[in-house]
Amino acid sequence: MTLMSAALGGLLAGFDGHFNFAVWCLCALGLVMAHATNNLLNDYTDSRRGIDKDNYYRNQYGVHVLEDELLTPRQFWGYVAVTAMLALVPGLYLVWQSGGVTLSLLLAGAFFVLFYTWPLKYFGLGEPAVLLVWGPLMVGGTYYVLAGEWSWPVTWLSLLYALGPTSVLFGKHIDKLELDAAKRVHTLPVILGEVSARYWVCAMLMLQYLGTVALVLLGVWHWGLLLVLLxxxxxxxxLQVFSEPKPAEAPAELPAGVWPLWFSAFAFSHTRRFTGLFLVGLLLQGVF
Known part of the structure; x- marks a missing residue:
């Protein structure tokens, strides 16, 4: 999803005649490595605070290099240093080359990398942060670095796209709502309650479709975006999945290795398809 944000920003800049492949590669590398750094710091913070201990939800659906003792602390921090440098060096180079708002974008990205897990995620601000990061910060930021100017049409489009990644995070936090509540991790689904959180996801994704149609009817973007209606x-x-509580155990038709992910798995599947059609629709705009 991070790479898709970079691709979207590059594509939109290309439509306006500002695409530079080398600069875009630096943007994409920096964003992906920043995301990798955040994932590592997320595991470290939750491990140190006791959130990921005792076979907690996080350990059930993926490898946790600290809890599973696959890396020593020294190796772990070496890994963090490498990913952070691969994010920071391209970012600083782009600041030097582009100037302007680029430094502000870099500092905003660093803030979310360092403070997403704590305190943002613990106080219901993780989900809004993802909406801002995967939308205006990544998509709008990539566009700005390439084009040298901020674009509000790109910003609105980026927010529609970012509703997808936000729904995936929402779904994951609904999946582990009871566990988060017991460990006093107050994600937005914990604050809203399980039923309200499920309907929030439905509303966000419905807004993706309605917002896309609105931008086309208003003439902001080309009719090709209507491909998302497929x-x-x-x-x-x-909608059917999110209208009901999570099953007590994995349904037989669920592919092996997915459980205990449920709502997040369906949200990710939907987002992957929506994003593919979204990008094809934008490519049609470029063609016509």
Missing amino acids: NLADFKKL
Whole structure:
């Protein structure tokens, strides 16, 4: 999803005649490595605070290099240093080359990398942070670095796209709502409650479709974006899933290795399809 944000920003800049492949590669590398650094710091923080101990939800769906003792602390911090440098060096180079708002974008990205896990995630601010990061910061920021100017049409479009990654995070936090509440991790689903959180996801994804249609009807973007409507059948399935509580155990039709992910798995599947159609629609705009 991070790479898709970079691709979206580059594509939009290319439409306006500002694409530079080398600069875009630096943007994409910096964003992906910043995300990698955040993931590592997320595991470290939750491990140190006792959130990921005792076979907590996080250990059930993926490898945790600290809890599973696959890396020593020294090796772990070496890994963090490498990913952080691969994020920071391209970022500083782009600041030097582009100037302007680029430094502010870099500092904002560093803030979210360092403080997403704590305190943002612990106080219901993780989900809004993802909306801002995967939208205006990544997509709008990539566009700015390439084009040298901020674009509000790109910003609105980026927010529609970012509703997808935000729904995935929302779904994951609903999946582990009871565990988070017991460990006093007050994600937004914990604050809203399980039922309200499920309907929030439905509303966000419905807004993706309505917002896309609105931008086309207002003439802000090309009709090719209406390709996302081909995903309405998948959206209907997602609505059915989110209209009911999570099953007590994995349904037989669920692919092996997915459980205990449930809501997040369906949200990710929907987002992947929506994003693919979204990008194809934008490519059609470039062609026509």
